[in-house]
Amino acid sequence: MSKSLAWLWLVLVLAAVAHVGAVSWHGLPLQSDIMALLPREDGDDVIQRAKDRMLGALAERAVVLVGHGERGIARAQAEALGRRLAEAGVARPGVSVPTDAAIRRLGETYFPHRAGLLAEADRERLLAGDGAALATRALSQVYGFGGPADSRLLARDPFLLFPAFLSGVPLPGSRLAVDDGMLSTRDADGTTWVMVELSLADTPFALGLQRRLAAEIAAMRAAAPPDLRLLRLGTVFFAEAGARNGISEAAAIGAVSLAGVVVLVLLVFRSATPLLLTTAAIAVGLVTALSACLLLFGSLHVAAQLFGAGLIGVAVDYALHYFGQAFTQRRDPAERLAHVRPGLVLGLATSVLGYACLGLAPFPGLRQVAVFSGIGLAGAFLTVVLWFPLLDRLPPRALNPRVAGAVSGLWRLWAEDGHRRARLWLAAALLAVAALGTWRLEVDDDWRRQQRLPPDLVAEQAEAQRLIGFGRAHQFLVVEGGSEQQVLEREEELGRALGQRTGWLAVARFVPSAKRQAENARLVETALTAPHLESYRARIGLPAAPPEPPPPRPLEPADLSAAGGLPFLDLLVVDGLTHMVALDSGMDLEAVRNAAEGVPGVRFVDPTADMNGLLKTYRHRALALLALSAALSLPLLAWRYGWGGAVMVLAPAVVALTATPAILALFGMPFSFFGAMALVLVLSIATDYAIFCAEDRRRDPATLFAVFLATATTLLSFGLLALSSLAAVRAFGATMLVGVALAFILAPSVTRRRWNIPER
Numbered sequence: 001m002s003k004s005l006a007w008l009w010l011v012l013v014l015a016a017v018a019h020v021g022a023v024s025w026h027g028l029p030l031q032s033d034i035m036a037l038l039p040r041e042d043g044d045d046v047i048q049r050a051k052d053r054m055l056g057a058l059a060e061r062a063v064v065l066v067g068h069g070e071r072g073i074a075r076a077q078a079e080a081l082g083r084r085l086a087e088a089g090v091a092r093p094g095v096s097v098p099t100d101a102a103i104r105r106l107g108e109t110y111f112p113h114r115a116g117l118l119a120e121a122d123r124e125r126l127l128a129g130d131g132a133a134l135a136t137r138a139l140s141q142v143y144g145f146g147g148p149a150d151s152r153l154l155a156r157d158p159f160l161l162f163p164a165f166l167s168g169v170p171l172p173g174s175r176l177a178v179d180d181g182m183l184s185t186r187d188a189d190g191t192t193w194v195m196v197e198l199s200l201a202d203t204p205f206a207l208g209l210q211r212r213l214a215a216e217i218a219a220m221r222a223a224a225p226p227d228l229r230l231l232r233l234g235t236v237f238f239a240e241a242g243a244r245n246g247i248s249e250a251a252a253i254g255a256v257s258l259a260g261v262v263v264l265v266l267l268v269f270r271s272a273t274p275l276l277l278t279t280a281a282i283a284v285g286l287v288t289a290l291s292a293c294l295l296l297f298g299s300l301h302v303a304a305q306l307f308g309a310g311l312i313g314v315a316v317d318y319a320l321h322y323f324g325q326a327f328t329q330r331r332d333p334a335e336r337l338a339h340v341r342p343g344l345v346l347g348l349a350t351s352v353l354g355y356a357c358l359g360l361a362p363f364p365g366l367r368q369v370a371v372f373s374g375i376g377l378a379g380a381f382l383t384v385v386l387w388f389p390l391l392d393r394l395p396p397r398a399l400n401p402r403v404a405g406a407v408s409g410l411w412r413l414w415a416e417d418g419h420r421r422a423r424l425w426l427a428a429a430l431l432a433v434a435a436l437g438t439w440r441l442e443v444d445d446d447w448r449r450q451q452r453l454p455p456d457l458v459a460e461q462a463e464a465q466r467l468i469g470f471g472r473a474h475q476f477l478v479v480e481g482g483s484e485q486q487v488l489e490r491e492e493e494l495g496r497a498l499g500q501r502t503g504w505l506a507v508a509r510f511v512p513s514a515k516r517q518a519e520n521a522r523l524v525e526t527a528l529t530a531p532h533l534e535s536y537r538a539r540i541g542l543p544a545a546p547p548e549p550p551p552p553r554p555l556e557p558a559d560l561s562a563a564g565g566l567p568f569l570d571l572l573v574v575d576g577l578t579h580m581v582a583l584d585s586g587m588d589l590e591a592v593r594n595a596a597e598g599v600p601g602v603r604f605v606d607p608t609a610d611m612n613g614l615l616k617t618y619r620h621r622a623l624a625l626l627a628l629s630a631a632l633s634l635p636l637l638a639w640r641y642g643w644g645g646a647v648m649v650l651a652p653a654v655v656a657l658t659a660t661p662a663i664l665a666l667f668g669m670p671f672s673f674f675g676a677m678a679l680v681l682v683l684s685i686a687t688d689y690a691i692f693c694a695e696d697r698r699r700d701p702a703t704l705f706a707v708f709l710a711t712a713t714t715l716l717s718f719g720l721l722a723l724s725s726l727a728a729v730r731a732f733g734a735t736m737l738v739g740v741a742l743a744f745i746l747a748p749s750v751t752r753r754r755w756n757i758p759e760r
Helices: 002-026 045-059 071-087 100-116 120-127 131-143 151-156 161-168 207-223 235-269 272-297 302-309 311-327 333-359 364-391 401-415 417-440 455-468 484-498 514-540 557-563 567-571 589-597 607-666 673-695 701-717 719-723 727-752
Strands: 061-068 091-093 177-179 182-186 192-200 229-233 472-480 573-575 578-584 602-605
Touching (some): 002 364, 045 235, 045 472, 045 573, 045 578, 045 602, 061 071, 071 182, 071 192, 071 207, 100 161, 100 557, 120 131, 120 161, 120 514, 131 514, 207 229, 207 235, 235 272, 235 311, 235 455, 272 311, 311 333, 311 701, 333 607, 333 673, 401 417, 401 701, 401 727, 417 607, 472 484, 472 607, 484 514, 484 578, 557 567, 567 578, 589 602, 607 727, 701 719, 701 727, 719 727
Antiparallel strands (some): 061 192, 091 192, 177 182, 182 192, 472 578, 573 578
């Protein structure tokens, strides 16, 4: 029966290998979107769709500023860069400069509706009854030099209100100007900067696009004339740097972890058999985990790959517990397996429970980590249980006397009454450290500090924004209504609440509501045309023109969208019932928030603050997962040890969980959601160690030595994550490092109780 199951497991493993090979034939599908690691907001679909639209629109575009002291060189290199990226299939040119045809279509769309279009200053004058001022202004434009008036325009727009409206349209401010078809600016040091706006051919988190874009820009830099500078601005550049760093760290951590395991196994067992079989267990765990993730998710997140590198140190535990029996007198592989199998099963169950709780988090990236690790552990477990007894030829051997003395000393520390004072000192030290650390403990829920922004890119972005002359704030307003016309009316009410503040873009500033258009037409007729048109025509000698029929309907946002020329306007429309209002970074955002509070249907949205609040909420939920995981483990442990024994087995884990954040606080590391999630795994691993100690009634040094080896390999894997440059990963790794070390020290304390379990 066991051989049949071993063959069946081999078939399944080979199927997993074939699946991974087929999927990765043209490259492993990897994700690098850091936002996938973050939770989705609960409940408010409107706000979420607005955020997705705003962030998506920004992410799909990128900007490169090409600078040189010679204008011609800067322009030629900018053209070459745009052409090079387009030919490489990376990006197509953006729409920084509207074409003449787009501008003409825009004017043709606006002009028939000119009767209802008024600049805000003109409207205020008419409301104040000062139509004479507008008539006087029109006269000065007619007789002034270079004015916008010509006979055809005057015949249809005698007071030149339409040019005034167009000049008042709040186009995004910028230091850039159109120079022979290209947006450029000249800096104070004489450098000419030309902007190359790019529309990406794929999502900015596609690794293939990131690599091609980085390669093309690197090649451009290498072949560039002397003193040419490139400034990058866009999500894709940060995503590429993060993905490259994450993949590099995953490879380095995996290599160091694997090398450490190999060296450790060879030094301890001095035989190739444990090394080969342990490597097989690790490889099977990794390939089955990868296959499961690809089946369930279709791709693998870089974070799952990074955390999966730490799986090596956990998956090897089962092999080490098995081969640890070589230091006893058990020669028969079946007998060795029988001795450790109950502990392996309970350990796997509690570990998988921990990973399952990790998978309950609303983070798609962490769900992949949970699936990857849970399936990987199960794969390693089945390899040990089904294959090792058939392949194990390792003879018994003696444990090194010094090693045996050291681990026996740890047994005696917790088991013998003569070491009571030492135990009290250890407990007092842990309490003191916990108290001091708790006093210094700080919580960090700012997700911006959970990722690493490359300093060179941050500096380039700041300089690019200075040169361009404006920057969009991350915050924005959402305006909702029962119809699109009501949304426009509420945007107009928002404009009144904001007063004279500038730097905000709303659809209603380009397309007034139908109600406002009708009011404007009546206002022009009563306050300007009726009292002033006849005398005005007489003064300039303008003959009366036949009245034009009004347009069949008011101007609508869809009309401008169809005309083109204002592409940024489309980004502000979530749907017919929801618009966004973009804000410049230089605005007093708190004043904007206060002004918006009094306008029905308008909400101030701060994605960063919302995300920080969510991380706080989910940090609390992660701590609740700890309680859930412990509660689910208790019945399993009680089945083996009784309820009192189950509490004793969990006690070392509880102490480790309590002390770990406090110890890290002494080193200046704040507690975050990612540290809380690591504690879920610490609970599982600490319980695993306690189970193996509880299973050994004789306090055999070989048992505790196997636990030590498991601890060492776990620290070589998850502990190395503490060296990551990504704060979220670093917090996870540091928590695992301290928590697992404490778990090993405290695990033998369970031997203070005698268990009513069969002796083997």
